[in-house]
Structures are given as C-alpha cells and as structure tokens.
Amino acid sequence: MTNAWSGVWRGRGPGGVEVRNAVPDDHGRIVAVCDDWWGRPVAHILPRLFLDHFPTTSLVAEDDGGIAGFLVGFASPAHRDQAYVHFAGVAPEHRRSGLGRELYRLFTEAAREDGRSLVRAVTSVTNERSIAFHRSLGFAVTGPFDDYDGPGDHRMCFALRL
C-alpha cells in the first residue's frame, strides 16, 4: 500500500510543504507548538500514546521553519467502517492555504481505500473556525452535546460519509 496510511508515505502539499507519515518523535514537536496554534492550552489532548500507536495513520507537514501542520487520526478497531481524526492543526502562517483540507483529503482517501465509509471527529462548541472548516469539507455537523467528554466538556460532532 502506498497511500497516506502506508507508514512510509511522503509527498508535497500547498506551497511546497512536505507532507509525510508521522513518527513517534513527532509528539514532542507537536506539543511544543499546539498551545500557541490554538491560543489556549491543548497539549493535554495529545498524550504520547497517539503518536506511539497511530503514526501510520497520522500525517505531519513541514517547511524549512519546522512543523507546518499535522493530523493525528486512526482506523477505529471497534467500528470497522469508521476512521477518526483526533487532533489536527495548521500553523497560523500556513492557514487558508488549503493545507488543512489536503491533510484531511489524504486521510480520508486512505480511509476509503482501507474500506472505511465514515470519518468522525469532534470539537469544542466554541471552536467556530473548526466548525466552519469541517462544514466546508462536507462534514455533517451535530450538537452541541452537553458533557460529551465529561462534566462541562460540551462538544460538536462531525461525520463525513465517504
């Protein structure tokens, strides 16, 4: 398999950024930037286990300055028809370049080739940029779901039929 879930995939994204499969050591690079990118503390959302266990279905984009974007996702072991995007972000200087769309395109194409027919993700109810982004990619948006991730952690849910 030579798609974005092959574990050895690499290619070019918008503006010539390099896009490749993640490796476990990307965990440190991602948590070093994500609080800045989100404008609030979010590093706790990405424990190292995600990069240790799901690098082959996750993607990292880089330019000369370092990490430009990432998508951490996986093929659901419990729901064989589904794939899940856990955490995705694009550096502020690369936003609106189509990089987020390209990371999702690579992920969903590989999911389809793996026999998955549904991609899911969630976001906080206040993340209007994320909601607009997912809606623009064709995801159905539902919610808010109160206490979805625990007391006070309300979420919007996204679903894309492939």
Ligand SMILES: CC(C)(COP(=O)(O)OP(=O)(O)OC[C@H]1O[C@@H](n2cnc3c(N)ncnc32)[C@H](O)[C@@H]1OP(=O)(O)O)[C@@H](O)C(=O)NCCC(=O)NCCS
């Ligand atoms: C959400 C995010 C990943 C989008 O990445 P991006 O590379 O800027 O997105 P793209 O350039 O591929 O945009 C694709 C489409 O999404 C929509 N979109 C993206 N950002 C948007 C914004 N700020 N407001 C409204 N719509 C937006 C647009 O329709 C856009 O298409 P267009 O530029 O042709 O109009 C990025 O803004 C980000 O990292 N935000 C902070 C982290 C975050 O909230 N991540 C959410 C996923 S967990």
